[in-house]
Amino acid sequence: MSGPGCSSITRRELLERTLAGLGLGALAACGASLFTAPSITAFTIKLADFPSLASVGGLAIVDDGARSGDPVAVARTGTSTFVALSLICPHRGSAVQISGSGFYCPGHGATFAANGSWTGGQPTSNLGSYRISYDTTNGTLQIG
Ligand code: FES
Structure with a gap:
């Protein structure tokens, strides 16, 4: 106006x-952090559907096909441990991408380790995280 x-x-x-x-x-x-991880509805994925999660250090953007909007990534941090991360940048809310062994925000250049910790570029906080549980019997991860 x-x-x-x-x-x-x-x-x-x-x-x-x-x-x-x-x-x-x-x-x-x-330029401090203005965005927190959005709430998500819990969902379950099959590990076999994400080959990159077969080995420790693997990363994948996951989605159960029914969710809309807020992207979530899973990182395999050990043989039976995982983290689930919001891919909404805590700086200004851009969508964060997988880059090498971590994450990169094209918004202003923040970088994050596989566990979501801020590592460089635009100063901001760590990526938000979600609860995650591993069902070894069924080979599934419940997220959220
Ligand atoms: S939105 Fe600014 S670094 Fe991600």
Whole structure:
């Protein structure tokens, strides 16, 4: 909207001005984390459907086909241990991608280790995580 005495502002400027008005200007100025992992409905996957999770260090973007929106990744951290991570960047909410043995955010360049820990680029917090349980009998992971 514009008119006499008005000027248009970008969404970023609006967010920064709003945060400043709430006394959170430092957050906006330093690029701190603004996004938390979204809530998800629990779902189950079969390990066999994700060959990259067959070995320790493997990463996969998982989806049960019924979910919409919020991407989730699983990392195999041990022979019988896994972590489930939100792929919504904690900095400004861009979709994080698998990159090599970890994750990369194309939004502003933050990088994360396979366990979700921030490792470099744009300063922000670690990737959010979800509960995950491994059913060794059925070869399934329940996430969320
Ligand atoms: S949205 Fe800024 S680094 Fe991810």
